[in-house]
Amino acid sequence: MKIAVAGKGGVGKTFVAACLALSLARQGYTTIAIDADPTPNLALSLGIPLQDLNSILPVSENKALIDSKTGTGYPGVYAMNFSVDDIVKNFSLSTPAGVNLLVMGTVKSMGAGCTCAANSVIRTLLRHLVMERDEAVILDMEAGLEHLGRGTAEGVDHMLVVSDANAKSLDTARIIATIAKDSGIPHIMLVGNKIENNSERTSLKRFAKEHGLFLAGYVPFDPAIVQAGIAGDSVLALTRCPAVRAITRIGKSMIQETPPRKSQDTILKKREKI
Numbered sequence: 001m002k003i004a005v006a007g008k009g010g011v012g013k014t015f016v017a018a019c020l021a022l023s024l025a026r027q028g029y030t031t032i033a034i035d036a037d038p039t040p041n042l043a044l045s046l047g048i049p050l051q052d053l054n055s056i057l058p059v060s061e062n063k064a065l066i067d068s069k070t071g072t073g074y075p076g077v078y079a080m081n082f083s084v085d086d087i088v089k090n091f092s093l094s095t096p097a098g099v100n101l102l103v104m105g106t107v108k109s110m111g112a113g114c115t116c117a118a119n120s121v122i123r124t125l126l127r128h129l130v131m132e133r134d135e136a137v138i139l140d141m142e143a144g145l146e147h148l149g150r151g152t153a154e155g156v157d158h159m160l161v162v163s164d165a166n167a168k169s170l171d172t173a174r175i176i177a178t179i180a181k182d183s184g185i186p187h188i189m190l191v192g193n194k195i196e197n198n199s200e201r202t203s204l205k206r207f208a209k210e211h212g213l214f215l216a217g218y219v220p221f222d223p224a225i226v227q228a229g230i231a232g233d234s235v236l237a238l239t240r241c242p243a244v245r246a247i248t249r250i251g252k253s254m255i256q257e258t259p260p261r262k263s264q265d266t267i268l269k270k271r272e273k274i
Helices: 013-026 050-055 063-070 085-091 117-131 167-183 198-210 223-231 242-257 264-273
Strands: 002-007 031-035 100-103 136-140 158-163 187-195 214-220
Touching (some): 002 167, 013 031, 013 136, 013 187, 031 117, 085 100, 085 117, 117 136, 158 167, 167 187, 187 198, 198 214
Parallel strands (some): 002 136, 002 158, 031 100, 158 187
16 A cells, blocks of 8 residues: 655645554554655654654755765766665654654655756655555655656555645645646545535535545544644544544545555566557
8 A cells, every 4th residue: 555645735634644654554554654745744743752853864864875875986976776675674763653754855856857866865765665665655745746756656556635625725736636647646535634514525525526536535623633733742642533533434445445556567567568
């Protein structure tokens, strides 16, 4: 199960990503959460204490790691062929939620022609995680999908586009869904978050119908989530909240409906035919 979670800032996508990761871990899946947001805070949601956050070194800022992977000894010349499996082993963090966490850090471009060493490592690492690893992977994305090149996107099962009922949030959701479709992600779902009444549910339903999106479900507005954010509490303290239960149900339904993943060999053969 490979799930990318995206949405406009403030709609609660990191909360949704954390709840999905926790749910998968508690169902027995070996789970890796990837914080690919330019302002990463998934660690706090997964139970890493606030005072420890500053000690987390994102992959993109780990100069020694980047140099060890891409260095050639020649200025401006980078190695483009390198393994990344050891990064998962040595640089992922264990969290109280039972989820392993990798913090990617800010990246500027994921275009195919990019020669930036840090971008090359992150692009290769993401591709490895979604195409070759057997774990459940949850990616907390930024609003765009620059992290996901077309080849990487083929390994993602679901794109969850999170939005509240605000018109600006929904417009961002429309853009994200369009990019996701163009990237080849097979299952693109809208999740309504912070929903307070029937009017907001109707607005989400209308939007999904207009843009051909599957509406995976509604997550109710929950004052306990707001208080947890103020206190810096993780999703571990919220497992009985209606919002968390709603996200857990969405995750379980995705597991039931997702067909068996194609092997890497099958994907490569398909490309060769094309």
